[in-house]
Amino acid sequence: MTDVTPPGDPAPLLSVTDLSVGFKGHTETVTVVDHVSFSLRAGETLGIVGESGSGKTVSSLALLGLLPASARVTGSAKFDGRELVGMPPRKLRDVRGNDISVIFQEPMTSLDPAFTVGNQLSEAYRNHRGGSRRKALDRAAEMLRLVGIPEPQRRLGEYPHSFSGGMRQRVMIAMALICSPKLLIADEPTTALDVTIQSQILELLKSLQAELGMAMIFVTHDLGVVASVCDAVSVMYAGQVIEESPIDEFFSHPLHPYSAGLLDSMPQSVAKGERLRMIAGTVPPPSRFPVGCRFHPRCKYVVEACTTTPPELDSVEGDRKVRCIRHAELTLEVAK
Amino acid sequence: MLTFIIRRILALIPLLFIVSVIVFGLILLVPGDAAITLAGGDAATRPRILLVRHQLGLDKPFLSQYVSWLGNALHLDFGRSLYSNQTVVSEVWQRFPVTLQIAGGALFFGLLIGVPLGIISGIRPRSVTDRAVVIGTSAAIAMPSFWLALILVLNLAVYRQILPSRGFVQFSTSPYEWFRHLLLPWISLGVLAAATIARQLRGALADVMSSDHIRTSRSKGLAPIKVVGKHGLKNASAPVLTVVGLQVAYLIGGTVIVEQIFGIAGLGTYVLTAITRDDLPAIQGSVMFIALLTVFVNLLVDISYALLNPKVRVE
Ligand SMILES: Nc1ncnc2c1ncn2[C@@H]1O[C@H](COP(=O)(O)OP(=O)(O)O)[C@@H](O)[C@H]1O
Ligand code: SF4
Numbered sequence: 001m002t003d004v005t006p007p008g009d010p011a012p013l014l015s016v017t018d019l020s021v022g023f024k025g026h027t028e029t030v031t032v033v034d035h036v037s038f039s040l041r042a043g044e045t046l047g048i049v050g051e052s053g054s055g056k057t058v059s060s061l062a063l064l065g066l067l068p069a070s071a072r073v074t075g076s077a078k079f080d081g082r083e084l085v086g087m088p089p090r091k092l093r094d095v096r097g098n099d100i101s102v103i104f105q106e107p108m109t110s111l112d113p114a115f116t117v118g119n120q121l122s123e124a125y126r127n128h129r130g131g132s133r134r135k136a137l138d139r140a141a142e143m144l145r146l147v148g149i150p151e152p153q154r155r156l157g158e159y160p161h162s163f164s165g166g167m168r169q170r171v172m173i174a175m176a177l178i179c180s181p182k183l184l185i186a187d188e189p190t191t192a193l194d195v196t197i198q199s200q201i202l203e204l205l206k207s208l209q210a211e212l213g214m215a216m217i218f219v220t221h222d223l224g225v226v227a228s229v230c231d232a233v234s235v236m237y238a239g240q241v242i243e244e245s246p247i248d249e250f251f252s253h254p255l256h257p258y259s260a261g262l263l264d265s266m267p268q269s270v271a272k273g274e275r276l277r278m279i280a281g282t283v284p285p286p287s288r289f290p291v292g293c294r295f296h297p298r299c300k301y302v303v304e305a306c307t308t309t310p311p312e313l314d315s316v317e318g319d320r321k322v323r324c325i326r327h328a329e330l331t332l333e334v335a336k
Numbered sequence: 337m338l339t340f341i342i343r344r345i346l347a348l349i350p351l352l353f354i355v356s357v358i359v360f361g362l363i364l365l366v367p368g369d370a371a372i373t374l375a376g377g378d379a380a381t382r383p384r385i386l387l388v389r390h391q392l393g394l395d396k397p398f399l400s401q402y403v404s405w406l407g408n409a410l411h412l413d414f415g416r417s418l419y420s421n422q423t424v425v426s427e428v429w430q431r432f433p434v435t436l437q438i439a440g441g442a443l444f445f446g447l448l449i450g451v452p453l454g455i456i457s458g459i460r461p462r463s464v465t466d467r468a469v470v471i472g473t474s475a476a477i478a479m480p481s482f483w484l485a486l487i488l489v490l491n492l493a494v495y496r497q498i499l500p501s502r503g504f505v506q507f508s509t510s511p512y513e514w515f516r517h518l519l520l521p522w523i524s525l526g527v528l529a530a531a532t533i534a535r536q537l538r539g540a541l542a543d544v545m546s547s548d549h550i551r552t553s554r555s556k557g558l559a560p561i562k563v564v565g566k567h568g569l570k571n572a573s574a575p576v577l578t579v580v581g582l583q584v585a586y587l588i589g590g591t592v593i594v595e596q597i598f599g600i601a602g603l604g605t606y607v608l609t610a611i612t613r614d615d616l617p618a619i620q621g622s623v624m625f626i627a628l629l630t631v632f633v634n635l636l637v638d639i640s641y642a643l644l645n646p647k648v649r650v651e
């Protein structure tokens with residue numbers, strides 16, 4: 001667990017333990033997320049980082065039971081005293097959009113094109129809070145104002161196609177927050193947007209979080225975003241957590257060669273004129289995860305033992321964890 | 337929305353013009369001297385030939401024949417039947433309600449069966465129920481409606497005598513008998529409509545259900561009935577509507593055969609009789625009427641399409 005909880009503090013808001021997800025195929029079940037654990041307290045932000053295909057989205061959707069029927073989810077996810085894994089669908093629906101909300105990577109397609117924005121927003125509100133249509137629409141207008149959409153009353157009557165990508169993501173945020181959830185899962189909320197819009201949405205999420213006091217899981221492949229938003233970070237690779245750490249220690253000295261590689265490839269850590277240092281290779285598909293350390297085909301520090309022994313997630317320095325058999329002997333330097 | 341409807345109606349004018357040319361051109365298909373053939377061929381008497389020639393304006397050049405025919409047609413005047421001497425319009429109008437009841441009932445049957453089947457298989461593609469629906473609808477689509485009609489008549493009307501095999505009873509005379517007489521025609525025609533609608537809805541709904549916005553709806557905590565019934569169906573309805581529009585044309589065509597099998601004097605029987613008797617005005621008038629009807633139904637489909645899909649209205 002990313003124990004950002006100092007000893008003696010109240011129980012975490014969400015505590016995920018050994019969460020695994022497999023997808024049933026024609027012949028066998030492919031495990032895509034493998035014993036993932038993390039936790040966070042009320043009001044905190046946890047970053048989940050990793051390249052595309054490492055299992056970030058699947059892990060977040062698994063928490064709310066939003067995966068397709070072919071998914072097999074095991075492990076535990078305790079939220080506010082309730083177990084989410086295996087929770088009956090009716091109970092889970094009371095949690096979705098009410099206690100925990102999600103915003104997705106695809107703002108262009110995540111709103112229903114056949115209904116007005118006002119209809120979709122007020123539907124989210126009335127589903128949990130009931131009350132009149134009028135009252136729900138007032139609340140919807142208030143939310144649109146909160147996320148910085150001008151002329152909210154008029155825009156409530158419009159369909160998603162008359163909103164730009166950035167505006168649609170604002171609408172999604174308004175919809176996610178309309179019932180004041182305790183936790184917001186933001187799955188790469190800015191990846192599909194233009195750079196200038198990206199920073200606006202990011203600023204908006206930060207200010208809303210401060211204002212509403214909710215906790216946030218921020219899924220991203222961009223460490224720059226993590227640095228500006230998160231209290232702690234959990235790095236995923238090939239379906240596993242490979243490092244967990246409070247944010248400052250992580251940026252000053254990463255423990256896992258993959259984390260170091262990610263930090264090295266941040267545009268900020270590259271001097272002007274120098275080429276971006278990317279980690280060579282790509283994340284393998286779940287059906288071809290390597291034996292031993294899953295990162296070993298791409299690791300600069302690989303030794304014989306890495307190719308045979310799967311490393312455990314070891315605790316180090318009290319509140320950090322790392323999954324690398326050589327972590328004690330390696331000193332990873334990140335270019336500044 | 338109003339400008340959308342007006343634009344659609346204006347767009348129909350060239351289409352209707354082409355249809356009118358084709359319908360009028362039917363006269364060119366009449367072999368030999370049209371007046372003699374239409375007057376009864378070898379058995380035709382001299383006065384009758386002259387009458388037919390004059391009635392149809394066959395003594396004038398082709399273009400002016402068409403212009404005067406079209407002029408009359410615009411006033412809903414398709415001339416008189418060469419046999420009954422009644423106006424074609426009054427005869428068509430008399431027969432049409434029966435055919436409407438057959439086709440409308442069959443479409444209702446198609447929706448009643450097709451929509452639920454499409455939903456249960458579309459929300460769980462490749463499940464056992466879905467496979468059963470796919471097999472069943474494939475069989476139904478492959479089965480000609482006259483064959484189905486004959487099997488139904490043999491089993492339910494001839495051997496078991498549960499339902500009447502022929503005829504028609506007005507609703508105002510006896511609603512019960514009306515229903516009993518129309519049930520087999522409805523099923524014979526409606527099974528194909530049901531299967532086609534089910535298949536189209538299945539595909540459309542399966543697509544929609546795997547889309548991002550459905551995931552959003554579920555993430556809001558909506559119950560499945562809301563997710564499928566509201567967001568799923570509204571998005572899946574556009575392609576289904578298109579199919580319903582096409583089905584109406586098939587159903588009207590299908591009534592020709594079904595009316596024959598069940599001995600019902602509807603528009604289909606009328607067209608068929610007119611054709612066997614070379615009653616040209618009757619053929620032209622009824623075909624034009626059916627074409628207008630089909631165009632009108634498709635206009636309704638276009639309008640509902642726009643009502644369901646906000647983007648269409650803007651374009
Ligand atoms: N419905 C699914 N069925 C089978 N495999 C899936 C499904 N959804 C995702 N996966 C696989 O799970 C892995 C992790 O995907 P994902 O969580 O989307 O990655 P990330 O969000 O980190 O980019 C990928 O290899 C992807 O192919
Ligand atoms: S276990 Fe070996 S291969 Fe894996 S990260 Fe550590 S050094 Fe690299």
Ligand SMILES: [Mg+2]
Nearest residue numbers: 056057105188
């Ligand atoms: Mg993702």
